[in-house]
Amino acid sequence: MSLKFPLAPEPEFEASEKGRLLFAGPVEFLKGVVAMSGMPPADRIEVCFAGRSNVGKSSLINALTGRKTLARASNTPGRTQEINFFTLGEERYLVDLPGYGYAEAPVAIVAKWQALLKQYLSGRATLRRAFVLIDTRHGVKAVDEEIMKLLNRSAVTFQVVMTKSDKVNNATREANIAQVQAALAKHPAAYPEIIITSSEKGEGVETLRATIAGLV
Template sequence: MIQGNNNSKEELALARFLFAHNCSFVASSATSLQLPMEKLPEVAFMGRSNVGKSSLVNALTGRKTMARQSNTPGRTQEIIFFNLSEKIILVDLPGYGYAKASKVKQAIWIKNIFNYLRYRTTLRRVSLLIDSRRGLKDIDDVIMNILDKIAISYQVVLTKVDKVKQIELAIMIEKIITKILYRPAAYPIVGATSVVSGIGILELQVELTRFANIKLSDLKKI
């Protein structure tokens, strides 16, 4: 099913409260030896190069330039960590599948990402971003196989949905649901987002807030 508007008032309030607060850069890691100390629950964003990871992180946090964006695929080569109000860490992973990158570079990126995914004990969820204009590719299936194997919960999140027709989007979502239905680590709800129109941003905020160290009593403190 599609991520819908069935969230409770409390869930919506918590998400708005959390993502309205300060989000700051923590660290960047070029190797698994440079990862910052594990402290808060983490949610990571990954996908093919130029899928819109940085743009989505910026839209979620309401900051235009917090996560650096590039029109050049493969430009982001490090794992970037952001602290959201001391409640949760947002992690921007390097894009994968950029064919023009050297095999050596690709191997380094893959090893770095894999080590993070496999050994990061604070990682709670991966948002696996898919460009809605492209759909699932073979490399995305490879990544899902890895996530299933190491038992990391992940949600398929479509980006740039403002650029496709509604009927095409509905067909694509149905196809994706069919593919992930029996995958053990896949979350059964497909997210659909657009940083241009704002579609699905609040719904994804709600989903990610479930992993944060935040509770209803925090709202009463403001």
């Protein structure tokens, strides 16, 4: 299984430079969306970030863009209640999805988020890849399996990005990478490379930038 879902290699210089230039350019918050009717025009390719509440999604988006407050980080799980669109240069959207699981919100609100998430994933033709964030400290949990199954059903290619790699020792890191690799074997929509990241240390940021820049 480890051969089927290897860790993404360091990008070649050309790919790395393409990613650096993309994220060094203009990145702006466009809008927060609470219903499909509010979606911006599907006139450019987009990538989205999905993750369990408190997985470090906002911190990773900030690290990618080099802007400390672009995505609001919060210690309160479930704080992000909208689908947030950011323009990435002239040709891409970067999309921050609501955190799923353990959200400190009323059941009806959570159900509304989940319905919007399903509509977005199944109805956005310009969506090129979903990045599913998994906490390196914990590996794949039941709520992560749910989002992966939804992506399978929606026929959206997804790639796992493991976050907070600097928060575990090597033994835990290796064990949880192996657990993620085994879990991905059950999901046909999974892209066959895992990106390991640390927002604090910068690990994997260059690789993720190059990956996004290479999508057409």
